[in-house]
Amino acid sequence: MTSAPSSVGTRARVASVLVGLLVAALPAAPVAASPGTGSAAAQAESAARHRPVPPHVVGDHTVPAYSYADAIRESVWVQTRADSDGDGVRDRVAVDLVRPREAAAAGVRVPVIMDASPYYLCCGRGNESELKTYDAAGVIAKAPLFYDNYFVPRGYAFLAVDLAGTARSTGCEDVGGPAEVGSATAVIDWLNGRARAFTADGRPVSAAWSTGQVGMIGKSWDGSVANGVAATGVPGLATIVPISAISSWYDYMRYQGVLRSTDYPGFLHSYVNGRDDDACADTLARLRADSAEETGDHNRFWAQRDYRPSADRVRASVFVAHGLNDLNVTTNQFAGWWQELADEGVPRKLWLYQAGHEDPFDVRRAEWVAALHRWFDYWLQGLRNGVMDEPRVDLETAAGVWTTQRDWPAPGTRDVRIALGGGDGVTGTLGGRGARPGQERAYVDESLTEAELVAEPSTATAGRLVFLSGALTTALRISGSPSVRLRIRVDRPTTELTARLVDYGTAERVQYGSSEGVRTLDTESCWGASTDADDACYRDTEEITEVSDHAVLTRGWLDAAHHRSLRLRTPLLPDRWYTVTVPLNAYDAVLPAGHVLGLMLGQSDPEFTETNDRDATVRVDLGRSELILPIAGRAGLPVIDDAPPVRTAPADPSAARTARDTRQVP
Template identity: 80%
Template sequence: MPTARTRARIAVVMAGLLVTALAAAPATADPPGRRPTPPHVVGTGTVPAYSFADAIRESVWVETRVDSDGDGVRDRVAADVVRPREAAAAGVRVPVIMEASPYYLCCGRGNEGEFKAYDASGVIAKVPLFYDNYFVPRGYAFVAVDLAGTARSTGCEDVGGPLEVGSARAVVDWLNGRARAYTADGRPVDAGWSTGRVGMIGKSWDGSVANGVAATGVPGLATIVPVSAISSWYDYTRYQGALTSTDYPGWLHSVVSSRPEDACATVLARLRADSAEQTGDYNGFWAQRDYRPSAGRVRASVLVAHGLHDLNVTTGQFASWWQELAERGVPRRLWLSQAGHQDPFDVRRAEWVALLHRWFDYWLQGLRNGVMEEPRVDLETAPGRWTTQRDWPAPGTRDVRVPLGVGDGVTGTLGGRGARPGQERAYVDESLTEDVVVAAPTTATAGRLVFLSGTLSTALRISGSPSVRLRVRVDRPTTELSARLVDYGTAERSWFGAVRTLDTESCWGESTEVDDACYRDTEEITGVSDHAVLTRGWLDAAHHRSLRLTTPLRPDRWYTVTVPLNAYDTVVPAGHVLGLVLGQSDPEFTVTDDRDATVRVDLGRSELVLPVTGRAGLPTVDVAPAVVTAPAEPSAARSARTERQRP
């Protein structure tokens, strides 16, 4: 009996025969003076009209504008191209879907960790992921770019900086006739087969490159699809001045670099010297890797995808970028899931591929298929439960200021009465793990402060970026301040945004013997729990005035500080209790040498700022309700930390 994979391949072959038969049918003549409709366009969509097996596959090296490794020759980045042979033979130019990545040979791409593969002559034979399998038969070229200093490219990788972004931009320039490229034996090669319209896509680092290239305003880049992507590398390696890891830019460079150690020693030394690890300051080095201020230069449309439980590239990355794009009127769309650091292909596969197909058809092929008239946001509100809305944050969202109350002396209140100035609570840094800091909120635990709302009488919709404004006095020059918003109540929840890989598979495009279009199916992992952390935030207190410099705290002074929490979107059900938990050093998420500080909080001058929709608010209470939680499962934060260490 044929296996599932064999049956899937047979289905792909039969689909190809059907398309061939349709293509052979008589076509309606185009009006005089109009260009003939290419065979891959039917109505307002593209169809698989070309052979993937017979596609042209070529490897070229695009010349950049810099010599980053100092060898006297401009850097050249490898670009592996797959494009339809029949279109080339007919003189039909095609647009390009492009993914620029540092991972193609070092680390693998996608849930199944695929790598590039080459034939005996060094020409591309297999590209990871399904993009070439699916889109090349539909009249697109796919270009997989090795960033400078990685895989088969020369030059040096500078982790989000101008060398990296410039190397990807050079390929867009080549596809538009503005840069030179060469074959392996040095022959010049142009991209006359390209329409010049390029769409960049990628997850994590790859999507971050797409953001960076779009922020240069390069002509020809028509759209980008950043998935779980970085918009500010400072915010990826620092949480408001608090380090997430030590030597992170240098470590990332070393992981992905394919160059001899001495070739990029100077670049690596600059990464370590200029990143201001000793202070955590935002400086010129980080400004080069912050794409948000350049949002006004973006000419491309943007389809953003992110997981609300992403603890690697946290949600503030998409939220800040989205806001900058919105303020400048950039055409955009948003796909928010309950996932962690996952590709939508592994969360809601069929719907994601369908959206990508229509998105690229609209922006790269110029087909008016209505994709931009649909609601701007697709949102997963609970595991497997999806809805759409006009924008994000949800229309009608307003910031509600929730005071902090004394409560019973052990647990404070959210929305409590009588939070007058001068009512204080103090806590000492204990470096608690997340499991400990949020569990048993009505039990006295050293090293934290807990504030609970009353039991919600109606559901509470939170949509946007909360923050905590604190009036504090600290007996050390600095300490880390951490805050968590917690939903106390039993519900089925996405289990830290993880997915499970199944034994079944599905196929998305055509396959060859080397390049398979079939991938194992996945499903979200869910579980019932009696509480869950919704969102988190951190601040190095000495950066309360500015991220560009430290201002050591004096023990005899009160300071007003704001701890921003990561963006979130959820409905807290009626009957649940909302909690705010304050801590200090956070060993599972940050790295700090600051220990043992005592922080005093003036409750009457402190508050939670909560973005909510509608007229609902938190009930006013004098004493927080009794809330009991079961012993925690193995730490979600440890899982996040493991995930975080992967490039």
């Protein structure tokens, strides 16, 4: 684990942002400084104390002071620096915005909440798949989601941005790449006077109504864009709220060298493409050629789409939200980003919940809206409401059960190395005394489904190795990113290696499968003001729970030939032993006393990945292999010599075991 950074850097970033807010809030005309009046920060604070308080601010929070029905609605096109479609003209991205008319009339500049998305016309946003709609003049009439309804009356502008190559924008969508990120960055430049924008008929238009302070928000692909823009360090971006978002596109489409599915970049480009096919044919061809699908290697293409190494450039604060059981954008996406931000002292906050690929608006609605309100008021309006003095993490530990903690992973977490023992010859042990070098177990590749891999662990099943702890004598808290270190010998040049941690024990759990763990109800609730074209009411939701006898906690995959480096394959020699590490996705869970922790090892995994490297036999040297488990507190696994018998409902024998298209849309 990396130790927490000093709070000095965080305080400096916070102070810098707040001074910027104070300066941005001053009148547009310059204020002359008298000799000896002190620093720019002091002048800004003094001016702020004497300026009139706008009607949307009461104490330490904003209130709905402006009419949503009368708000200014505009559609403009911002010119970017790129010509991604190669037509000799810079790309222009469509920006549909809603802002308070009364504030504009009074000369009160407002900050911006922005959601840049590829989905506004092709696919929709939110649980109800809302699309943008326009009036007869082509001006925005309805923006998806509640952000404009709720925040515009409170003194914010809302911008819904069509990424390059999507909806009404020109250019070409390059799936997480420079054109996509640059198209959103250009909008922030325009809001700060560094880029040009035009109306539909070509007239230049400025953003003099804006303070220049921007907060980006969005779920999935939208939140991934926010991560990418933050990684550029663009001035004016004060905060981002990435929800279920990608921080490394390689890790989204490749699992440690294993393809998630074929033609993934091309599939996503085509899914959201808003241009004629011919306009972006070259971009599509480059996506397919440069992604190195034939090898699974990490290369320059993927480095451009990995935002984590640029965490040192992030100027914005970051409020992350992610489902612990998200099988679409897996949890390593938030965990890797979170750790890089922590190392750089970036001000940050985190929500983790039991659902899958969901927005917390559909998990814990009232509390989420309140949290966003306070976060944006602090970072965009400069209101000192104490949000940064609260615990950094909100965590759902079971369905509807929430707690807070100082940080994540849980403070006091340590990596514990747990030996793999031979057990009774069918089921191995976790934490056993019997593990010794030279004690081997072999398993063949049977392309098991997950249900087959984890069911009935005390029963011999070809294609897997099973290791069980003893029944826990006290509750066990796992918090962080586990991994499995294996000493292996393989009779093929490579094979896919998979690992899963399983909680064996009866409990009521969120069922996060195809439903993502959330059910849509017939009732609805309203969050903001409405018009005839754009209402603020959304159908209520609830978590789906079920009593089950076991649950998969986390999963991991590795192409064995990428065990040395993701940049280059190293084929395995059949007569040689290799040490490889299979990283598992980040997780946070409490296993109650009496439950049993299981580690399941398999090979090809047709439900989650796609590989042509099958039919291998893997031999594992148990005495030189181990599970590395991030454990919070003093509790550990009981030391045992023989695996306890564990019974579960058998796997459905009709489950398909053939490869399928595993591509999803982020």
